[in-house]
Amino acid sequence: MADEGIRRDEPGEVPKQFQNEQASAETSTLMNVLGYGPHIRQARIEAYKALDRYNTAGSRGTQTWITTGSKAEGLTSFLESDRDHLIVTESVICLEDGVDSSSVPVETTIFRSCSRISYSGHCRLLLEKYGTTINRKVYNALCDDGFGRGLLSSDLYVNQWLNFQQSEGTVQHERAGPSLSSTVHRIDLDVVQALHFYCPSILTRWAARHRYWPSPDVVREVVSLGAFVSPVGVKGSDYEHVEWRMCFNTGENVLINNLNDTQVKLYVLLKMVKKDVLKPQKKEVTSFTVKNIVLWIAENNPHSLFHERSLFHWLHKGLHALRVAIDTKELPYYLIPGRNLMAACALDHEQKRSWIATIDEMMTEGPRMVLRLPKIRQAIIAHPEPLRWYSGRRIETEMLTLIRINRIRINRMNLDMDEDTDVIIQALFRRQKEILWEVGMRMIMEGARVIDVENVWRNMLM
Structure with missing residues (x-):
């Protein structure tokens, strides 16, 4: 098997x-x-891809942001479930054993993966070469492997991010495996700090399998996206604190979306x-x-x-x-x-x-x-007309929210633009208020006594 x-x-x-x-x-x-349905899923996917681009651009080349999980797959609405992100440090690369490192830029720190004594899909990372630019958190996570070589500790790496200065309005939660969980303005985030991992032999073996799906073009795209290592070992392993797990988040996003x-x-x-x-x-x-x-x-x-x-x-x-x-x-x-x-x-x-x-x-x-x-059962019991009416407005509210969030992100990157005077943001906000008022009025007609627009918005997007 x-x-x-x-x-x-x-x-x-x-x-x-x-x-x-x-x-x-x-x-x-x-x-x-x-x-x-396919249209709403694709709209969500594109919205989070755009948000990743803005966040990556905002890091000025030091990090790449990748939305993962159900948000990247377009399968949950704006406030439904956590928002999962992979944040990849750009000044470090990990190479599979046997891969030539001569073409790696001199400013990049190189680690060599050692998987021979690790569980399948996991490895330890041995320092091969410091780059001209050394990431401080990577440097501080180095320890000795017992033979005088630098070994990157997954445990030390994650714990450093726990001490990172959080922005105003952020509540930090306990660490969960490789994830750093927090709540930012009532939105739950799970962030994994990862490193690039170049592993051509693993992806080549996957690509060579006989299959009905995906198509050869999709297989090539998945291979081209490469892999990452996340800072988590096998639970109970003697080397858990220095093991890293191989992951293929961008490739998996492509597979699910195909x-x-x-x-x-x-x-x-x-x-x-x-x-x-x-x-x-x-x-x-x-x-x-x-x-x-x-x-x-x-x-x-x-x-x-x-x-x-x-x-x-x-x-x-x-x-x-x-x-x-x-x-x-x-x-x-x-x-x-x-x-x-x-x-x-x-x-x-x-x-x-x-x-x-x-x-x-x-x-x-x-x-x-x-x-x-429950979600399917409630929809079956509901009368078709009110269900379609409400679902249409809920989906439109979500799309307006996603567009508005990305537009605000653009404005914050371009300091010369003012959110309060941006005609697009104001038009999106007005239409959203119209929908929330319409939903609120229908709730009153059906017996609700007090309508809080903020709660209506949150409940529609959960």
Whole structure:
């Protein structure tokens, strides 16, 4: 399993006529109304890409900002869930063993990855050469490997960022693995400080796999984007404090954004199952787990079989794959199959039995399984006209907010521009107020007594 990932269906195993076709199509349409359609997803993706460009430009070449997770995938609204960022230091590069370093610019500090005695997908970083410009936090995170060589400590590196002076209005939270969590003006952020990692052999092995998906052009794009190392080791490892984890965030963003509509909705439904049905307390199963299941399913099955009338067929397949991963505690990472994503999950025997029983019940329920998912169930119960009316205004409010946030960011970069007199910002703000007033008035007509516009806005975007 570690070598092949999730098993490819045998020829003839997928019937020409899918079961529950009508229910699949209706659920797909309903998910469009709820904000999971391709147009709103693409608008979110482009908005966060633009925000990354502005943040990167604002660092003046010292850092690259990359939005990751559900925001980069266009799958959550503005205030729904945390906002995940990878911030990559530009003056440092880590090279896979055997890669020639002669072409690396002299100002760049070089580390050489050592993965021979680390778990798959992890490595230790040995200093090969100081650059003419040395990042202070990198320098302060160096320790001795016992043989007189510089070894970069992931633990020391993260802890330095905890002591970083925060801007006004920022509340710093406890460290969670490689992530530094904070709340900035009521928006929750998770930031991982990472380094560039050049690993051609790993990406070449991934690219050479036989697959139905993604296309050769997408494979080449993923390879060209390279990799990163994030400061976190394998839990319980003797070298945890000096281990770094290989990650491919930009490539994974491209892969998710090249799934077709049905594959994306499969991903969303499985994430809902994880959050609202299994309800893990200690990250025994995560959204990353579910993402990898969907990527393996997409790779191993003909693309033509994924359409709106086959959604429940693939949801059944996804639940089966999740059940197997929980039962066997094995799920290979899509980019590095030798890394088992379930290896360190804190899943005890009773919890495993309970989750397997729950998934078995869902698989026998057919389309009725979606009634276990609160967001889907509420939408099914709601009258179609008010649901479409409200969803349309909620989506427009979110788009106006994203455009306004990016416009404000541009103004702050161009000091000669004034937000209070920017006609575009003012027009966006006026239209947003019109929508909030319209929603508030409808709430009053339906029995609400006190309307707080700020709360209406927050609730619409959560």
